Amino acid sequence: MAVTPKDVDYIAALAHLKFGEAEKAAMVTDMNNILSYMEKLNELNTDQVDPLTAITDAENVLRPDEPKTMLQNEDALSNAPSKIGPFFRVPKVIDQL
Amino acid sequence: MKLYSTFSEFRADLQSGKVTCEGYVTDLLKEIKNQQDLNCYLETFDESALDQARKADAKLKAGQAGKLAGMVIAIKDVINIKGKKVSCASKILENFTSVYHATVIEKLLAEDAILIGRTNMDEFAMGSSNENSAFGPVRNPVDKTRVPGGSSGGSAVAVAAKLAMTSLGSDTGGSIRFPAALCGVTGMKPTYGRVSRYGLVAYASSFDQIGPFANSVSDLALVMEVISGHDEKDSTSSPKPVEPFGQGLGNSISSLKFGIPKQYLGDGLQPEVREKLTAAAGYLKSLGCQVTEVELPHTEYCIATYYILTTAEASSNLARYDGVRYSFRSKDPVTLNDMYVRSRSEGFGAEVKRRIMLGTYVLSAGYYDAYYTKAQKVRRLIREDFTKAFDQVDVLLTPTSPSPAFKIGEKTTNPLEMYLSDIYTVSANLAGIPGISVPAGTASDGLPVGVQLLGKHFDEQTLLNAAYHIEKANLK
Numbered sequence: 001m002a003v004t005p006k007d008v009d010y011i012a013a014l015a016h017l018k019f020g021e022a023e024k025a026a027m028v029t030d031m032n033n034i035l036s037y038m039e040k041l042n043e044l045n046t047d048q049v050d051p052l053t054a055i056t057d058a059e060n061v062l063r064p065d066e067p068k069t070m071l072q073n074e075d076a077l078s079n080a081p082s083k084i085g086p087f088f089r090v091p092k093v094i095d096q097l
Numbered sequence: 098m099k100l101y102s103t104f105s106e107f108r109a110d111l112q113s114g115k116v117t118c119e120g121y122v123t124d125l126l127k128e129i130k131n132q133q134d135l136n137c138y139l140e141t142f143d144e145s146a147l148d149q150a151r152k153a154d155a156k157l158k159a160g161q162a163g164k165l166a167g168m169v170i171a172i173k174d175v176i177n178i179k180g181k182k183v184s185c186a187s188k189i190l191e192n193f194t195s196v197y198h199a200t201v202i203e204k205l206l207a208e209d210a211i212l213i214g215r216t217n218m219d220e221f222a223m224g225s226s227n228e229n230s231a232f233g234p235v236r237n238p239v240d241k242t243r244v245p246g247g248s249s250g251g252s253a254v255a256v257a258a259k260l261a262m263t264s265l266g267s268d269t270g271g272s273i274r275f276p277a278a279l280c281g282v283t284g285m286k287p288t289y290g291r292v293s294r295y296g297l298v299a300y301a302s303s304f305d306q307i308g309p310f311a312n313s314v315s316d317l318a319l320v321m322e323v324i325s326g327h328d329e330k331d332s333t334s335s336p337k338p339v340e341p342f343g344q345g346l347g348n349s350i351s352s353l354k355f356g357i358p359k360q361y362l363g364d365g366l367q368p369e370v371r372e373k374l375t376a377a378a379g380y381l382k383s384l385g386c387q388v389t390e391v392e393l394p395h396t397e398y399c400i401a402t403y404y405i406l407t408t409a410e411a412s413s414n415l416a417r418y419d420g421v422r423y424s425f426r427s428k429d430p431v432t433l434n435d436m437y438v439r440s441r442s443e444g445f446g447a448e449v450k451r452r453i454m455l456g457t458y459v460l461s462a463g464y465y466d467a468y469y470t471k472a473q474k475v476r477r478l479i480r481e482d483f484t485k486a487f488d489q490v491d492v493l494l495t496p497t498s499p500s501p502a503f504k505i506g507e508k509t510t511n512p513l514e515m516y517l518s519d520i521y522t523v524s525a526n527l528a529g530i531p532g533i534s535v536p537a538g539t540a541s542d543g544l545p546v547g548v549q550l551l552g553k554h555f556d557e558q559t560l561l562n563a564a565y566h567i568e569k570a571n572l573k
Binding site: 049 | 289303335425426433437439442454455458459472473477
């Protein structure tokens with residue numbers, strides 16, 4: 001299943017990325033090379049194998065639900081590219097709805 | 098000036114009054130500037146480091162010093178230090194200033210360590226050569242035309258060049274052990290869950306671990322002892338008690354059984370690296386250890402499994418860089434979506450974008466089961482290989498890297514070829530086990546070669562002790 005330039009456009013849209021034509025062509029080549037290498041896993045029959053979804057044996061790690069000091073509003077906003085009062089500021093979104 | 102490679106040497110001179118922390122840090126900051134061509138530091142913390150040095154001097158004088166008083170430590174630019182920049186060597190975080198300490202930083206400071214600066218790395222820890230930094234490649238101090246290995250290249254070089262006594266890195270698929278081997282220092286990836294990841298910028302959360310670099314195994318053990326342990330801010334950190342690792346060094350290892358995985362001796366392994374491995378095995382035998390061959394049958398599937406799972410996790414983790422709350426925002430965005438897309442496309446480097454794309458692809462509708470679920474299943478088989486091997490032996494002895502350091506630019510045109518450099522290191526992260534790389538001499542061209550020891554979950558003590566003995570052998 002070869003990756004086409006159209007697939008790259010689709011995946012890029014999902015990932016919120018955009019590529020110029022040269023970058024896109026390189027991405028098609030690289031993705032095809034790497035994904036075909038990954039298909040090596042199909043040599044293995046894994047029908048009877050459960051996926052390993054967690055790497056530790058810990059289950060349901062709980063702690064008491066006690067209030068603690070959190071990041072203050074001022075600190076949380078300190079790296080914001082744009083802000084207004086106590087809020088993050090972004091371009092207008094209403095028109096997009 | 099005298100540059101100290103180990104903490105024990107420095108502490109001895111501190112005690113005899115030959116040096117002070119403040120005096121040494123003052124000189125060291127100058128030396129770091131003299132060696133800027135290595136590009137291992139992105140920034141030095143001159144003012145705060147000198148302040149920490151003065152405090153360490155005062156505490157030492159008063160007899161109230163912590164375990165690490167006077168230890169000069171460099172920190173990979175992926176670990177949060179409150180009030181300092183953390184950029185992950187990326188344009189997208191170039192101007193980000195941390196608002197909190199990572200747990201490991203709290204622990205180091207509580208023991209009076211001196212944080213000297215933040216080290217260069219592959220952008221977002223994605224790379225094996227440190228050529229993916231937005232701020233230029235790091236150079237190997239042994240041969241400046243060669244790579245130091247990645248992704249924690251700056252942390253490895255800072256220690257190798259004695260521009261820090263120890264350093265912290267992060268290891269997702271070999272990012273501590275691989276550069277340690279290429280630079281001739283020791284480096285440890287702890288068991289998954291041994292060290293809190295709170296404050297480590299995430300790449301692949303089920304693989305990432307913070308670990309130390311050092312010029313001696315005893316320094317490595319000391320830092321491990323300080324940074325390990327449960328943290329309520331990281332629910333994957335283990336409540337298992339932490340041994341005083343340093344005290345266990347030097348105990349006899351003659352009863353230990355070592356296994357060399359047959360599958361790690363294949364075609365890609367350079368003969369000179371193989372010779373070093375054989376020499377290390379010979380030395381262990383001379384101590385009375387049993388050394389046998391073992392099987393890790395799924396080894397050839399490790400790289401594919403690793404890159405499917407880590408790119409998937411990365412594509413999710415890196416979704417947060419959207420230009421809203423922090424990180425780079427593109428100029429004059431028209432719409433919200435335009436802002437997301439342009440900020441990310443302008444802010445991330447090529448390798449990071451490649452991995453986000455691969456990860457998004459393997460998680461996308463129609464491909465999820467074929468790639469992602471399949472890789473999770475193979476991950477279980479790989480972990481079972483290790484469980485079976487550790488039924489027969491206590492420690493695995495392997496090469497760390499298939500070859501010594503390669504030339505800058507040698508592998509940059511083919512991403513897949515670069516991925517294959519990680520062949521001997523990714524398995525530990527897939528299985529969640531600890532690993533250590535320890536120097537095992539130099540190849541004929543003078544380049545360092547490392548051997549890797551892999552151990553059972555939470556058996557850092559045995560690994561450190563075995564590494565200590567190999568270090569003592571002083572293999573040429």
